[in-house]
Amino acid sequence: MAIMTIRDAINETIREAMRRDKDVIMLGEDIAGGAGTAGGQEAIGGIWGTSVGLVGEFGPERVIDTPISESAIIGAAAGAALAGKRPIAELMFSDFIGVCGDQLINQIAKFRYMFGGNTRCPVVVRLIYGAGMNSGAQHSQAFYNLLTAIPGLKVALPTTPADAKGLMNEALMGDDPVMFFEHKALFGKKGEVPEGLHRVPFGHARMAREGGDVTIVAFGRMVSFAEKAADALAEQGIGCDVIDPRTTSPLDEEAILDSVEQTGRLVVVDESPPRCSMATDILALVSEKAFTSLDAPPQMVTAPHSPVPFSKELERAWVPSPDAITAAVRRTLDWG
Known part of the structure; x- marks a missing residue:
């Protein structure tokens, strides 16, 4: 097993998924990192460093820098999922779910039910959350309880690098929308990570x-x-x-x-x-x-x-x- 951080485990898992499946795409603010700056693309790889190198390998058509609009990010991800893609949408801070609440609560969570199971919406929404980093009241909240209350959404909270990989793979290979909460204070946590297609079933503590x-x-x-x-x-x-x-x-x-x-x-x-x-x-x-x-x-x-x-x-x-x-x-x- 390799030793890596949660940050690197997430990056590796997304990279491997995008290599396996051309329908896996990413959307988010600054996830290509540094575009339009002297450093150029990939200079940052997102403010959390979880998308470093991805735009270089997969191009801007699959690693999509979006406007500063959570409604646009989640709305585009929902449409892409209905059209057959497997989008990974990143919300820079989970606190901003209020901006895209309708897309999450009334659309993504309800598609499969409202259409009698004849459609699917395999969106993975990455939500960076939590206190302890001196980010202030509007960037530090833990909202996993709010989305847990919504029927139709799955909610995952990895706390180890191995679970970050295993739960992400499980989310990416399912047909339901998954709210994937990543604590900003845990990105640097190190641990063993299994190689290959490691999966952790949802609902198993x-x-x-x-x-x-x-x-x-x-x-x-x-x-x-x-x-x-x-x-x-x-x-x-x-x-x-x-x-x-x-x-x-x-x-x-x-x-x-x-x-x-x-x-x-x-x-x-x-x-x-x-x-x-x-x-x-x-x-x-x-x-x-x-x-x-x-x-x-x-x-x-x-x-x-x-x-x-x-x-x-x-x-x-x-x-x-x-x-x-x-x-x-x-x-x-x-x-x-």
Whole structure:
């Protein structure tokens, strides 16, 4: 296996897909990078560096720099998908889904249903999200919960380089629209990546840590924080299951419920604010289907119900921390 970053795993996966299938195209702002500047195309490869080299290999007809218009990007991707292409549309920041909400919610998500399965819309929308990079309130939100609520959309959140490749391949080889959330603070995370056509099925969670005392379900970047908390607790003799759902739609309910039935305790860690979040969704799931297995009230570790601060110090306090996760685990153990 090769060692690479999540950024490089995404780039490699898209490159391999475009080589396999001429119908795979890319659309987004500055994804050719540097066009019209002294550096020329590919000088940047997108502001996140995930499309470096692609326009040089596949040309501007398949790696399409778009106007600064999320509505145009997603609208064009939807039309291309209906016409037989497999578009990958990049939204530079997931915060901008409000600009193209109609195309996502009322069009892409509904095509297959409204036309009785006689059409398909295999769009992969890459949404760069998350706090921790001092990007301000309008460029730092985690909106995977909002799109998880929309029937017809699949939602993936890779947290390792291997899953970035495996989930992207799964998205590109399916016939449904996929919202592919990439945390900006995880692009540099390194790990082993299988070679070849590595695929990770949607709806299959990853057990990041195993232990018998408390179940921790975490999303996105919070998986790494949960792993840190679990490792520190393990040194004190407390074992935690850390579950990375990988996808929120479909959600691997069985993995979560099986773990809670064994541990009797649940902590959910979610970067989104607490109201109508994935944390509340998981608590509702466990309360409904595994209530008698619980030995303590479930705990949520989330961001506060406020915009993401721009100040580095305030942003650091806003983001859920490993210490906050550790404290929540201890509350479940000390209850009663």
